[in-house]
Each structure stands twice: as structure tokens, then as C-alpha cells.
Amino acid sequence: xxxxxxxxxxxxxxxxxxxxxxxxxxxxxxxxxxxxxxxxxxxxxxxxxxxxxxxxxxxxxxxxxxxxxxxxxxxxxxxxxxxxxxxxxxxxxxxxxxxxxxxxxxxxxxxxxxxxxxxxxxx
Amino acid sequence: xxxxxxxxxxxxxxxxxxxxxxxxxxxxxxxxxxxxxxxxxxxxxxxxxxxxxxxxxxxxxxxxxxxxxxxxxxxxxxxxxxxxxxxxxxxxxxxxxxxxxxxxxxxxxxxxxxxxxxxxxxxxxxxxxxxxx
Numbered sequence: 001x002x003x004x005x006x007x008x009x010x011x012x013x014x015x016x017x018x019x020x021x022x023x024x025x026x027x028x029x030x031x032x033x034x035x036x037x038x039x040x041x042x043x044x045x046x047x048x049x050x051x052x053x054x055x056x057x058x059x060x061x062x063x064x065x066x067x068x069x070x071x072x073x074x075x076x077x078x079x080x081x082x083x084x085x086x087x088x089x090x091x092x093x094x095x096x097x098x099x100x101x102x103x104x105x106x107x108x109x110x111x112x113x114x115x116x117x118x119x120x121x122x123x
Numbered sequence: 124x125x126x127x128x129x130x131x132x133x134x135x136x137x138x139x140x141x142x143x144x145x146x147x148x149x150x151x152x153x154x155x156x157x158x159x160x161x162x163x164x165x166x167x168x169x170x171x172x173x174x175x176x177x178x179x180x181x182x183x184x185x186x187x188x189x190x191x192x193x194x195x196x197x198x199x200x201x202x203x204x205x206x207x208x209x210x211x212x213x214x215x216x217x218x219x220x221x222x223x224x225x226x227x228x229x230x231x232x233x234x235x236x237x238x239x240x241x242x243x244x245x246x247x248x249x250x251x252x253x254x255x256x
Binding site for chain 1: 125128129130131132133134135136137138139140141142144146147148149150151153154156157158160161163164165166167168169170171172173174175178180181182183184185186187188190191192194195196197198199200201202203204205206207208209210211212213214215222223224225226227228229230231232233234235236237238
């Protein structure tokens with residue numbers, strides 16, 4: 001039961017980040033699973049994918065849609081690539097050892113963050 | 124334009140599978156920088172995309188390796204449903220530019236924390252070195 005509460009609280013934290021940043025929440029869940037709940041990196045990533053199954057983000061989408069912040073058509077067009085790419089990426093991930101996997105994860109995260117912050121400077 | 128969007132989807136999808144994430148951390152920067160959406164629109168659209176079961180294919184791959192804890196995932200999902208609503212309520216009234224900086228800073232900070240722990244081997248316990256049956 002104590003563990004269940006931990007997972008639930010992890011979900012709340014992930015959900016806040018999800019709604020706040022328009023993301024799935026995996027970037028929060030995976031570090032929580034990995035660092036606080038001692039999952040290895042692959043297990044953390046696999047379990048995060050379960051939590052991301054719909055309708056996890058439903059309430060967050062509604063909050064944005066009310067203000068007209070959702071571009072539905074663009075959204076739909078993104079789906080097929082995401083689905084196929086997802087399978088491809090998972091196949092690659094299986095070949096990487098857990099230790100290395102966490103470094104890959106952290107590096108990509110950092111680069112994406114830098115892109116957000118510094119990519120905007122030229123506008 | 125349509126082609127670009129499809130391509131963004133594919134690239135983001137690869138990262139979904141590779142990293143076990145929803146794809147939003149890739150989609151949001153891609154939508155703002157490549158399609159020039161403003162931050163709120165990018166985040167709203169990203170959330171909408173993530174409503175669909177895009178990660179399902181990737182999830183099945185992880186399950187084959189036994190790297191999924193369904194119980195933990197489900198408890199987490201319940202919390203996320205609630206947290207997602209709270210986060211959305213906070214973000215919508217924020218200025219777009221501030222939200223961008225906030226988002227990028229958040230990603231870089233998470234990366235640094237993770238990198239710091241990536242060198243410690245103590246956390247890699249649970250997964251046995253199994254041959255895929």
C-alpha cells in the first residue's frame with residue numbers, strides 16, 4: 001500500500017508537469033522511478049509508457065482546448081509517425097545496456113532543453 | 124507542410140520508443156521552432172496528440188523484455204490524470220515566452236540530475252540478464 005501511494009504521488013507530479021509543459025510526463029516519471037523508487041532504466045521507461053496510455057492527459061487537453069490552444073489537424077498528422085517511430089525506438093532501446101541507457105536519456109533531455117531555451121533567442 | 128509534420132511525428136516517435144516518454148518533450152520544441160507555433164499552441168497540440176495511444180507499439184516491445192511494471196504504471200496514471208488538470212490550469216494563463224524558458228530550464232535541470240546519477244551503478248538491480256524468449 002505504501003508503494004501504491006508512492007506511485008500515485010509520482011503520477012500527480014508527472015501530471016502537473018504534463019499539463020504545465022504539454023508533455024507526456026515521462027520525463028518526470030522516469031527519473032522518479034529510476035532515482036527514488038530504484039527501478040533500472042529500462043523498467044522505468046517501460047512503466048512510464050503504461051502511465052502514458054490514454055486517457056491520462058485528457059483533463060490537461062481540455063484545459064488548453066478551452067483557450068483555443070489546440071491545433072487538431074496538425075496533431076492528427078503527427079500520429080502515424082509517432083506510432084511507427086515508437087516501435088522502432090523501442091527496438092533500439094532493447095539493445096542498449098541499462099547504464100548507458102540512462103546517459104542517452106539524460107543527454108537527449110539536456111539537448112532538447114537547450115533547444116527550447118536558446119532556440120528562441122533569434123526570434 | 125504536411126510532409127514536414129509527418130516527419131516530425133516519426134522523429135518524435137523514435138524517441139518515444141527509445142526513451143519511454145510521451146514524446147511531448149520532442150514535439151513541443153519541434154512545433155515551436157519548426158512550425159513556428161506559439162508555446163501554448165505547441166503544448167496544447169502536443170497534449171492532444173499524446174491522448175492517442177501512440178506509445179502502445181513501444182510498450183509492447185518493452186513488455187517482451189519484461190521491463191514493465193503494470194501495477195505501478197496504473198497507479199501513476201490515476202495521479203497523472205489529476206495532476207495534468209492542475210498543470211494545465213497553471214500554464215494557460217502564463218505568458219508564452221515565460222513558459223518556453225520554464226520548459227527548457229526544466230528539461231536541462233532534469234538532465235543534469237539524471238546524468239549525476241547515471242554513473243552510480245547501484246540502481247541497476249532489478250532487470251535480470253535474460254535471453255529474450
